[in-house]
Amino acid sequence: MDWDDLRVFLAVARAESLSGAGRVLKCDAATVGRRVQRLEEAVDAPLFVKSPKGYALTEAGARLLPHAERVEQAMAGASEELSGTAGHLSGQLRIGAPDGCANYLLPQVCAAISDANPGLEIQIVALPRVFNLSKREADMAIAVSPPTAGRLTVQKLTDYKLHLAAHQDYLDSAMPIRSRADLRAHRMIGYIPDMIFDKELDYFSETGCETVALASNSVSVQMQMVRAGAGLGIVHDFAIPFTPGVVRVLPDTISLTRAFWLIRHADDRRSERLTRFAEALGQGLRAEVARLESLALGAT
Incomplete structure (x- = not known):
């Protein structure tokens, strides 16, 4: 069994298509297909079946997969060991x-x-x-x-911490914020509700704020909105040093740990x-x- 053929097998298994594997391997889909066929002939079993979603592993392919991954790891380790970079990652x-x-x-x-x-x-x-x-x-x-x-x-x-924050320019021109109840008079910035991909990112359910007026699926975009003085948002404490003028608000009242x-x-x-x-x-x-x-x- 040839390592190069196993490498092609792994690429197809991960990309679930010949063309996707070809992009990873930097060769055309026809070449990928021929290499897969050669491996199937070597093991005398079909390794993939064409499905509506692409190329899916057969039972034989699923059994071969962990063995191919172990060969991949062994080859990577051997390459590093012989590269003369002992003590360093490469x-x-x-x-x-x-x-x-x-x-x-x-x-x-x-x-x-x-x-x-x-x-x-x-x-x-x-x-x-x-x-x-x-x-x-x-x-x-x-x-x-x-x-x-x-x-x-x-x-x-x-662990890391998050707090409610706003730009000082926004706070200077907006209604004072002395308690959680005062937040109702302010524009809130946060995630697009139906694009929250992890429950740990549902920050506002813990703050009592029900409406997000400005939203993005990107933390960086949210932070730029806060930096622009557009309103208040829950932000990572570790991001605040990168945004001059942004300060924490009600830090003793609203504090999250993730x-x-x-x-x-x-x-x-x-x-x-x-x-x-x-x-x-x-x-x-x-x-x-x-x-x-x-x-x-x-x-x-």
């Missing part, structure tokens, strides 16, 4: 993360990891949704709640490379959240 790693973490934390954390590992290429995918690690959309993902299904390993990275979780595919626990990166990522995130939140304490 190659490409992709992290999926919610956009708040991706925008305000990961740039600094990943820059420090990159400085310590010059041969490492880090890709940050910021999307307001849950990542599918089984399809290898990312090597690992950061989430705001731990998953309860799938062949995954989950590690809590750190957590970031690191999610990896269960088979990846055997990968020393990914484990070392995960350790560096966790240490960096904890330190950066603590640093930025201490700066945000002055914005009250």
Whole structure:
């Protein structure tokens, strides 16, 4: 059984199409199809069946998948071991993360990891949704709640805090805010209700505010609305130092705590490379959240 054919098999299994696998492998769909056929002939069993959603694994394909993934991990480990980069991480790693973490934390954390590992290429995918690690959309993902299904390993990275906040220019021109009841006279900024992809992001259900006048599915867009003086929003404390003029409002009354979780595919626990990166990522995130939140304490 040829490793290159297994690599093609994995790409099709994850992309669920020949063309999608071809884009990953940088070859045309016809070539991908021929390689799959060659592997099927080698194992004497069909590995995929064409379905309305694309290419789905057959029973034989599902049995082959974990073995192919273990070969993939072994090849990656061998490549690193023989590359002369002992003690350093190398190659490409992709992290999926919610956009708040991706925008305000990961740039600094990943820059420090990159400085310590010059041969490492880090890709940050910021999307307001849950990542599918089984399809290898990312090597690992950061989430705001731990998953309860799938062949995954989950590690809590750190707690973080959120508070109601507004730009000082807005507060200077608006009705005074002395209590939670005063919020009814103010414009609120938050998530689009039917696009909240995780219950942990339903902040306003805990504040008593029922109407969001300005909404976005992006944390960064919400923060820019707050920065523009458009109203009040629940924001990450770690984002406040990046937005001059934004201050916390009613910090002793409205205070939320959430957590970031690191999610990896269960088979990846055997990968020393990914484990070392995960350790560096966790240490960096904890330190950066603590640093930025201490700066945000002055914005009250």
